[in-house]
Amino acid sequence: MTLINLAHWDRVFAAGKGFRQVNSAEMQLLAEHVRPQLGQRAMDVGCGLGGYAAQLASLGYDTLAVDWAGSSIAAVRDRYTNLVPNLEARCLDFEDDASVAALAASGMFDLVTMRLVFAFMSDKPAVAARVRRLLAPGGVWVVTTPLVGRLPEERAHIGLSGDDVEVMAEGWSAGCWYDLEPGGLRCFVMRVPT
Numbered sequence: 035m036t037l038i039n040l041a042h043w044d045r046v047f048a049a050g051k052g053f054r055q056v057n058s059a060e061m062q063l064l065a066e067h068v069r070p071q072l073g074q075r076a077m078d079v080g081c082g083l084g085g086y087a088a089q090l091a092s093l094g095y096d097t098l099a100v101d102w103a104g105s106s107i108a109a110v111r112d113r114y115t116n117l118v119p120n121l122e123a124r125c126l127d128f129e130d131d132a133s134v135a136a137l138a139a140s141g142m143f144d145l146v147t148m149r150l151v152f153a154f155m156s157d158k159p160a161v162a163a164r165v166r167r168l169l170a171p172g173g174v175w176v177v178t179t180p181l182v183g184r185l186p187e188e189r190a191h192i193g194l195s196g197d198d199v200e201v202m203a204e205g206w207s208a209g210c211w212y213d214l215e216p217g218g219l220r221c222f223v224m225r226v227p228t
């Protein structure tokens with residue numbers, strides 16, 4: 035398995051490099067599946083330069099954008115001052131259970147998103163359990179990700195395998211998925227019972 039460390043991400047964001055841009059079609063599909071209501075709370079985990087978190091704030095979510103890379107959080111704060119207080123950014127290693135618990139109470143969020151992030155988590159079952167703990171009844175976890183089977187071998191580490199998908203989806207009472215485009219990124223939507 036290829037592990038990508040914090041120093042790598044810090045270098046990427048310090049150089050101002052981002053990833054796939056968020057567009058209105060992606061956000062419309064998300065809204066159709068999660069049905070946002072004004073004043074609901076969202077956490078975007080692994081927010082990078084914050085484009086997706088900013089869109090969540092624009093959909094009406096009080097949004098907390100978190101990333102373990104300090105350069106990412108600095109960029110989000112710099113780029114989206116206009117969205118404060120609806121968009122806050124905090125440095126957080128989502129794999130550090132104590133830090134997550136210190137930042138966010140159980141059941142605090144209606145939506146947790148991970149866009150191009152879950153594949154990089156080393157303990158996926160623990161991450162899934164942590165997300166469930168953060169979600170309120172009826173809350174939703176959305177994972178947007180490449181799939182290993184759709185990637186060339188040398189980039190397989192950025193995608194989810196069939197086994198990863200099983201681990202991720204286990205124990206959620208309801209769920210569905212859709213593709214952003216044929217053969218492209220897949221979005222998994224998993225819901226906590228109300």
Ligand SMILES: C[S@@+](CC[C@H](N)C(=O)[O-])C[C@H]1O[C@@H](n2cnc3c(N)ncnc32)[C@H](O)[C@@H]1O
Pocket residue numbers: 043044052053054079080081082083084086100101102103106126127128129148149150151154155
């Ligand atoms: C490929 S980038 C995606 C960034 C953003 N979500 C987007 O769609 O442009 C992966 C992000 O996950 C973050 N990340 C990786 N492991 C993390 C962890 N354990 N805790 C918090 N963020 C993490 C990285 O710093 C990076 O910002």
